[in-house]
Amino acid sequence: MTTDGVPQRTGNNLDPWYANYAERAAGFAASEVRALFAVASRPEVVSLAGGMPFVSALPQELIHSSMERVMRDQGPTALQYGGGAGIPSLREHILDVMGLEGIRGASVDDVVTSTGSQQALDFVAKLFLDPGDVVLAEAPSYVGAMGVFRSYQASVVHVAMDDEGLVPEALRETIAYLRGQGRRIKFLYTIPNFHNPAGVTLSAARRPEILEICRQNEILVLEDNPYGLLHFDEPAPNALRSLDPEGVIYLGSFSKTLAPGFRVGWALAPHAIREKLILAAESAILSPSSFSQLVVSEYLSTADWRGQIDTFRGVYRERKDAMIEALSEYLPQLSWTNPNGGFYVWVTMPDVLDSKQMLPRAVRELVAYTPGTAFFADGRGRHAMRLSFCYPTPEAIRLGVRRLATVVNGELDLIDTFAGTGSLQSPTTPGIELAPPSDLK
Amino acid sequence: MTTDGVPQRTGNNLDPWYANYAERAAGFAASEVRALFAVASRPEVVSLAGGMPFVSALPQELIHSSMERVMRDQGPTALQYGGGAGIPSLREHILDVMGLEGIRGASVDDVVTSTGSQQALDFVAKLFLDPGDVVLAEAPSYVGAMGVFRSYQASVVHVAMDDEGLVPEALRETIAYLRGQGRRIKFLYTIPNFHNPAGVTLSAARRPEILEICRQNEILVLEDNPYGLLHFDEPAPNALRSLDPEGVIYLGSFSKTLAPGFRVGWALAPHAIREKLILAAESAILSPSSFSQLVVSEYLSTADWRGQIDTFRGVYRERKDAMIEALSEYLPQLSWTNPNGGFYVWVTMPDVLDSKQMLPRAVRELVAYTPGTAFFADGRGRHAMRLSFCYPTPEAIRLGVRRLATVVNGELDLIDTFAGTGSLQSPTTPGIELAPPSDLK
Incomplete structure (x- = not known):
C-alpha cells in the first residue's frame, strides 16, 4: 500500500501508531x-x-453433568445473549453465597455478574476514577487491582497494615495528609480476608472502625473478597458490606471456590451505583457469557458446593x-x-x-x-x-x-x-512493611 | 451505621455517591x-x-459433544486461568476463519481473543481515545460502538454513506473540516459488510480508496466485521485488513456465525498494537474464559462449521x-x-x-x-x-x-x-441519510 510521494505514518519503526495512543496507554x-x-x-x-x-x-463429573443439563434444558438460552446484569438464577445463588459471610437482606437486583471479579474491578474503576485521583490500598496490595487503577490514570497510595490488617490510625493519617495536599481520594480498595499478597485478615474489632473512618471522610470502600470462604480454622469475620450496605461495593468470585475457567465473578453495589455498573458492563461486553453463568448456576443448584x-x-x-x-x-x-x-x-x-x-x-x-x-x-x-x-x-x-x-x-x-563481617542482618521490618504517612512525600 | 454528629455523605437522596463519579460516567x-x-x-x-x-x-448435539470432549480431554485446562491473548489452538482456527475473507499471512501472535468482539472494541477505545478525540463512523453507525467511544469521552462524527457504503469524498471532506477545526481524529470505525444498521456493503472499488485516504491522513481503521460470512448471494469483497495489515485493526466474532452465549470474539491488530491490547485485556479480565474458548476451538476442529x-x-x-x-x-x-x-x-x-x-x-x-x-x-x-x-x-x-x-x-x-392537505409527503432523503460536512458545524 505504499505510494510514492505520499507521507509516511509518523510514530517509529517499531510502531507506526506510536503517536496515536491515549495518554492512559503509557501506564x-x-x-x-x-x-x-x-x-x-x-x-x-x-x-x-x-x-x-x-x-x-473439583468433582469434574458434577461440572460435566451441570453442563449436560444446561444444554438439554436451556440450550437456546445458554447460547444466546443475556441481560447486562447477568442471569437472574445465578444472582439468586450469589445471595446465598454471600449470606455465608454475613451479608443478608441484599437484593438480587443489586448483584451484577462479570467476567471474573477482575472485570467488576475494571467497571468500578472506569466509573469512579479520573486522572490524578487517589485510590487507597493496603501496603502491599493486589498487583492486578493496582494495574486497573493505573490504567485509568489514578494513583495508588498505600496504607500500613499489620497482623490485624489495615491500621486505622494509619488510614486516618494518610487521608489527612492527602487532603492537606489537595488530593481527591475516590475509594479505599481493601482485601480484608486472607490478603493477597500479605496473607493477613482484618480483625473483627477493626472493621467498624475502618468503615467509620471512610464514612466520615466520604470515601467509598471497595471490598475485594475472593478468598473469604477459604478459611483454615475459624471463619473470617463478617464482610465489611454486611456492616455498611450504602458505603461498600463488594466484589466476589467463583474463581477460587469453583474454577476460574468460567470467568464468573460479581459486584454487589449500592442501588444507584449498580445502575451505572450495568451500563458499564453493557458498554464493555453487552452481556456476560450466558453459558458460563448457567453452568455455574446449575452446579450451585445441584452439587454440594459447600462440601x-x-x-x-x-x-x-x-x-x-x-x-x-x-x-x-x-x-x-x-x-x-x-x-x-x-x-x-x-x-x-x-x-x-x-x-x-x-x-x-x-x-x-x-x-x-x-x-x-x-x-x-x-x-x-x-x-x-x-x-x-x-x-x-x-x-x-x-x-x-x-x-x-x-x-x-x-x-x-x-x-x-x-562484606567480611560474618554477621547476618536481621530484617528491619519483620512481617509486613509498614507505610507511615511520612513515606508518602 | 449512622452516628449523630457525624457529617452525612454528600451526593443526593437517590445516590449518596453522586459527587464521586468520574467525568466519563456522565456519558x-x-x-x-x-x-x-x-x-x-x-x-x-x-x-x-x-x-x-x-x-x-445450530446443531446442539455437536456443541454438546464438543463440550464433552473438552471436559474429558482438557478438563483442568478448561477450568483454569489461561493466557491474556487467548487459547493458541483457537487463535489458529481464527486464522482459518479470516482466510475466508482474504486475510492471509497473519500471525497467530497478532490475534487476541476477547469476551465477544464488543470487548475488543472496548480495549481499542481504551488504548486510543483521550477525552475530546474524534472517531469517524458511518452515518448511521452501530449503537454499541458509539456507546463505547462515548464512555471514553470521545466524539463520534458521522461520514455519509450510500448504497455502496462509506462515500470517499465525504470522508475526505469530513477529515479536512475536522482538521481545520483542530480536532484530533483517532480512527475510522467502519462496518464494511452488511452494515449494522444500514444493511449496505462497502463496494470492492471503494475499499482501497478509503484505506488510502486514511493512510494519507494517518488515521487508523477499525474494521468491525461480525456479519461478513453471512452473505446471501455473492460473498462480500475481501476485508479491508487484507489490503493494509499495518493500517487496520480487524474485529471478528463467533456471536453471529456460531453463538453469542460463549462470548468469544477477537481482534487482529498490527504487531505493536497487539502487545498493548493484551495488556489491556489482562488488566480488564486477566484472561478470557478458557472453557468457552476450548469449546469453540473443539467445535471448529470437529464440526462442519462452514456448512x-x-x-x-x-x-x-x-x-x-x-x-x-x-x-x-x-x-x-x-x-x-x-x-x-x-x-x-x-x-x-x-x-x-x-x-x-x-x-x-x-x-x-x-x-x-x-x-x-x-x-x-x-x-x-x-x-x-x-x-x-x-x-x-x-x-x-x-x-x-x-x-x-x-x-x-x-x-x-x-x-x-x-393538515387537511390529503397529500403524502415523500421521503426527502431516500435510502440512507447523508451527512454532508456542512452538517458538522
Whole structure:
C-alpha cells in the first residue's frame, strides 16, 4: 500500500501508531507477575509464584453433568445473549453465597455478574476514577487491582497494615495528609480476608472502625473478597458490606471456590451505583457469557458446593502447613505471615537481599516466587516476596522452599564473604512493611 | 451505621455517591436498544428490534459433544486461568476463519481473543481515545460502538454513506473540516459488510480508496466485521485488513456465525498494537474464559462449521426475503435498503413521521423496531428505523410488517386529517441519510 510521494505514518519503526495512543496507554506495562507465568510454566520449576487454584480437586463429573443439563434444558438460552446484569438464577445463588459471610437482606437486583471479579474491578474503576485521583490500598496490595487503577490514570497510595490488617490510625493519617495536599481520594480498595499478597485478615474489632473512618471522610470502600470462604480454622469475620450496605461495593468470585475457567465473578453495589455498573458492563461486553453463568448456576443448584469448598479448604490448609513447616526448617532466619486462609504467605528477608535481583538465580535453582515490588505502587517491597501454596503439592512446596533456601543462603554467604563481617542482618521490618504517612512525600 | 454528629455523605437522596463519579460516567446512559429489549421480550410482540441470532438453527448435539470432549480431554485446562491473548489452538482456527475473507499471512501472535468482539472494541477505545478525540463512523453507525467511544469521552462524527457504503469524498471532506477545526481524529470505525444498521456493503472499488485516504491522513481503521460470512448471494469483497495489515485493526466474532452465549470474539491488530491490547485485556479480565474458548476451538476442529454457516445463510436469506416482500406489499410508500447479508434493513419514512414518537403506538400494535436516532450521535435518524430479520420466523416477520403498516398508515392518516392537505409527503432523503460536512458545524 505504499505510494510514492505520499507521507509516511509518523510514530517509529517499531510502531507506526506510536503517536496515536491515549495518554492512559503509557501506564500499560507488563506486570512482573505476567513475565513469571512464562517462567513458571516449565514443568521442572516449582512455582510458588502464581495464584492458580488447584482445580483438579473439583468433582469434574458434577461440572460435566451441570453442563449436560444446561444444554438439554436451556440450550437456546445458554447460547444466546443475556441481560447486562447477568442471569437472574445465578444472582439468586450469589445471595446465598454471600449470606455465608454475613451479608443478608441484599437484593438480587443489586448483584451484577462479570467476567471474573477482575472485570467488576475494571467497571468500578472506569466509573469512579479520573486522572490524578487517589485510590487507597493496603501496603502491599493486589498487583492486578493496582494495574486497573493505573490504567485509568489514578494513583495508588498505600496504607500500613499489620497482623490485624489495615491500621486505622494509619488510614486516618494518610487521608489527612492527602487532603492537606489537595488530593481527591475516590475509594479505599481493601482485601480484608486472607490478603493477597500479605496473607493477613482484618480483625473483627477493626472493621467498624475502618468503615467509620471512610464514612466520615466520604470515601467509598471497595471490598475485594475472593478468598473469604477459604478459611483454615475459624471463619473470617463478617464482610465489611454486611456492616455498611450504602458505603461498600463488594466484589466476589467463583474463581477460587469453583474454577476460574468460567470467568464468573460479581459486584454487589449500592442501588444507584449498580445502575451505572450495568451500563458499564453493557458498554464493555453487552452481556456476560450466558453459558458460563448457567453452568455455574446449575452446579450451585445441584452439587454440594459447600462440601466442595470444605474440600478445597482441606487441600489448601495442608499446603499452607507444608509451607510454614518448610520455612521454619529451611529458612528460620526469615520472617513470614501465617495465614488462616487463602493462597499466600508474605516473606520478609534481611535488608541486604533484593527479591527481584535474586529471582533469576532462584529460577536457575528451579523455584519461582513473586518479588515484593510487584505489590507496591511506590517501589517498596524489595526485601519481600509472595509465596503461593495453592497449586503445588505439599511435597513440591517442601522441595521449592528447600531450593529457595539454597538461593537465599547462597546470597547471604556471598554478601558475608564480600562484606567480611560474618554477621547476618536481621530484617528491619519483620512481617509486613509498614507505610507511615511520612513515606508518602 | 449512622452516628449523630457525624457529617452525612454528600451526593443526593437517590445516590449518596453522586459527587464521586468520574467525568466519563456522565456519558453512561441507557441506550434506546436496551429499553427495547424489555419491551420486545413479551411473547405477543413481534420484535424486529434486537440483533439476536437464531441459535436454534445450530446443531446442539455437536456443541454438546464438543463440550464433552473438552471436559474429558482438557478438563483442568478448561477450568483454569489461561493466557491474556487467548487459547493458541483457537487463535489458529481464527486464522482459518479470516482466510475466508482474504486475510492471509497473519500471525497467530497478532490475534487476541476477547469476551465477544464488543470487548475488543472496548480495549481499542481504551488504548486510543483521550477525552475530546474524534472517531469517524458511518452515518448511521452501530449503537454499541458509539456507546463505547462515548464512555471514553470521545466524539463520534458521522461520514455519509450510500448504497455502496462509506462515500470517499465525504470522508475526505469530513477529515479536512475536522482538521481545520483542530480536532484530533483517532480512527475510522467502519462496518464494511452488511452494515449494522444500514444493511449496505462497502463496494470492492471503494475499499482501497478509503484505506488510502486514511493512510494519507494517518488515521487508523477499525474494521468491525461480525456479519461478513453471512452473505446471501455473492460473498462480500475481501476485508479491508487484507489490503493494509499495518493500517487496520480487524474485529471478528463467533456471536453471529456460531453463538453469542460463549462470548468469544477477537481482534487482529498490527504487531505493536497487539502487545498493548493484551495488556489491556489482562488488566480488564486477566484472561478470557478458557472453557468457552476450548469449546469453540473443539467445535471448529470437529464440526462442519462452514456448512453450518451455509445453513445460517439460508435461514437469514429466507427471512430477509420475507421482510422485503412484506415491506413491498404493506408499506410501498416507504423506502428501504435491500441487504445482501447480515441481519438488518434500514427503512426511511416520510419526514412527517418520527420513529421514536411512533414506537409506543407500534408496541401497542404488538410490533417493535429500533428508532433511527439510536444510530446517530447527533440527533439525526428521526425518520428512519432499523428492522431486524434475524430472529423472528418469516411468518412472524410478515405479521410484524403488517402491524407496522397499520401504525404507519394510521399516523399518516392522522397527519393528513389534521393538515387537511390529503397529500403524502415523500421521503426527502431516500435510502440512507447523508451527512454532508456542512452538517458538522
